[in-house]
Amino acid sequence: MAETHSTLVEHSPDLQHHFDDMGQQFDAATLGMWAFLLTEIMFFGGMFGAYTVYRGMYPEAFASTSKLLNTWLGAVNTAVLICSSLTMAMAVRAAQMGQKKLLIWMLVFTMIFGAAFLGVKAYEYHDKWVEHLIPGLGFEYKDTQYFHQAQILFLLYFAMTGFHALHMVIGFGILSTLLVMAIRNRFSPEWYTPVEISGLYWHFVDIVWIFLFPLLYLIGLHQH
Amino acid sequence: MTHHISPVRDYVLVWLALVVLTFLTTYVAFFDMGQFNIVVAITIAVVKMSLVIWIFMGVRYTSRLTKLFVVAGFFWFLILIVMTGQDYVSRNWLARGHMW
Numbered sequence: 097m098a099e100t101h102s103t104l105v106e107h108s109p110d111l112q113h114h115f116d117d118m119g120q121q122f123d124a125a126t127l128g129m130w131a132f133l134l135t136e137i138m139f140f141g142g143m144f145g146a147y148t149v150y151r152g153m154y155p156e157a158f159a160s161t162s163k164l165l166n167t168w169l170g171a172v173n174t175a176v177l178i179c180s181s182l183t184m185a186m187a188v189r190a191a192q193m194g195q196k197k198l199l200i201w202m203l204v205f206t207m208i209f210g211a212a213f214l215g216v217k218a219y220e221y222h223d224k225w226v227e228h229l230i231p232g233l234g235f236e237y238k239d240t241q242y243f244h245q246a247q248i249l250f251l252l253y254f255a256m257t258g259f260h261a262l263h264m265v266i267g268f269g270i271l272s273t274l275l276v277m278a279i280r281n282r283f284s285p286e287w288y289t290p291v292e293i294s295g296l297y298w299h300f301v302d303i304v305w306i307f308l309f310p311l312l313y314l315i316g317l318h319q320h
Numbered sequence: 321m322t323h324h325i326s327p328v329r330d331y332v333l334v335w336l337a338l339v340v341l342t343f344l345t346t347y348v349a350f351f352d353m354g355q356f357n358i359v360v361a362i363t364i365a366v367v368k369m370s371l372v373i374w375i376f377m378g379v380r381y382t383s384r385l386t387k388l389f390v391v392a393g394f395f396w397f398l399i400l401i402v403m404t405g406q407d408y409v410s411r412n413w414l415a416r417g418h419m420w
Contacts, residue, residue, distance in 0.1 A: 122323075127386050134393035141397045145404050152408060171346045175339055182335040185376045192325050285323075292378075299377045306368045309342075310361035314349035318357050 110287035118286055129293040133300050140304055143256050147311060150248050157245035159316030164229060165253070166220060170313035173216045174305060180209030181302045187274075188295045191288035196278060199291070203275045206298065210268050217261050221254075230254070253312055260308060263301045270294045324381040334375045341368050 108118055115121035151158045187202035228236035231247040231254070239246070274294055277283065283291060345364040349357065374380050379390055 123383050123386070126382055127389060130386055130389045130393070134389065134396070137393050137397050138400070141400050144397075145400050148401055148405060149408050152405070167346065167349075171342060174342045178335060178338040178342065181338075181372060181376050182331055185331045186328070188378075189325060189328070189331070192323055296377055299372050303369045303372055306372070307365050310345055310349070310365055314346065314361055315358065317349040318352040 108286050110284075122289060122292070125289045125293055126296070129296045133296060136300060140256070140259070143252065143259070144307070144311075147252050147256070150245075150252070151315070154242075154245040154248070157239075157242040158249045159319050160239050160242050161246050161249045161253075162313060162316030162319075164227070165313045166223065167313050167317065169216055169220055170309050173213050174309045176209050176213045176216070177302045177305050180206050180213070181299055183209065184295050184298045188288070188291050191278075191283050191291040192285060194283075194285040196281065196283075199278050199283065200275065203271055203278060207268060207271045207275070210264055210271070214261060214264055214268075217257065224250070224254075256308055257312070260301065260304050263304070267294075267298050267301055270297065324378075326375070326378070326381075330375055334371050337371055338368055 111118055111121060115124065183202045183205040187199055187206060190196075190199035190202055224230060228234050229250055231251045235243070235247055235250070237243045237246050271294065274291055277290065341364050345361055348360055351357075353360065373390065379387060
């Protein structure tokens with residue numbers, strides 16, 4: 097080796113060496129996040145599958161539980177989550193444009209909406225506790241013929257909304273991290289990948305609720 | 321690196337559509353349409369989901385590979401639901417009584 101040539105290529109400090117350029121790095125991160133979200137679809141999918149099977153078996157019993165869920169609170173919570181998705185999308189847009197102040201405000205609003213959702217959910221859970229609708233724990237049901245079958249619905253209700261709420265809590269933690277990073281000027285229009293993929297996660301959790309709301313709260317409303 | 325930056329109008333319109341559809345799905349749930357209640361509810365939910373994926377999650381502007389992933393994921397979910405469903409629905413179709 098007579099001489100070695102080394103060329104120094106100017107690149108963003110946020111570009112990791114195993115990627116060709118920022119665009120490739122961004123696409124890889126997005127694709128990786130979607131791969132994770134597909135596993136999340138299958139995770140919730142198992143519970144949606146169980147719901148489908150048992151609803152097919154006991155349609156009357158499942159429909160009879162709808163009047164015990166608070167439609168109004170469910171609808172309001174759906175709207176709250178939709179608002180949080182809007183502010184999250186606006187947060188990603190602010191990050192793309194390098195608008196730090198707007199990004200911080202949009203993250204804060206998203207967290208407020210997320211917390212409001214969890215607050216309403218906690219209130220609903222408390223109602224169910226007071227009304228003896230926790231399956232297994234002193235469960236009481238006015239339509240005694242559906243005593244056993246209605247417990248399956250409430251088990252699915254608590255499992256599905258519980259895991260959804262857990263995802264919201266985790267999302268709240270992720271948003272707190274983003275907020276700290278944003279305040280510390282960690283993001284730029286060249287690199288805002290955490291904001292982008294956290295946005296994907298947040299919207300996914302919103303989509304889960306978009307299906308939970310009609311399946312749990314609305315199925316039996318037309319029968320009384 | 322340049323990203324497509326959607327206008328604020330797109331996001332606000334999607335938000336408005338989602339709020340209207342939430343109101344609509346709640347409103348129609350009080351009318352008795354028999355089997356069609358669940359069809360309408362799921363259809364509205366799928367429309368809402370599509371809006372969130374396409375605009376809010378920005379899949380519209382992602383690579384074709386990412387789009388393929390998204391479609392594959394929901395197709396796989398449909399396999400889960402359809403195969404499980406056809407199993408439970410058809411269990412008593414054979415006139416041999418219980419096989420277990």
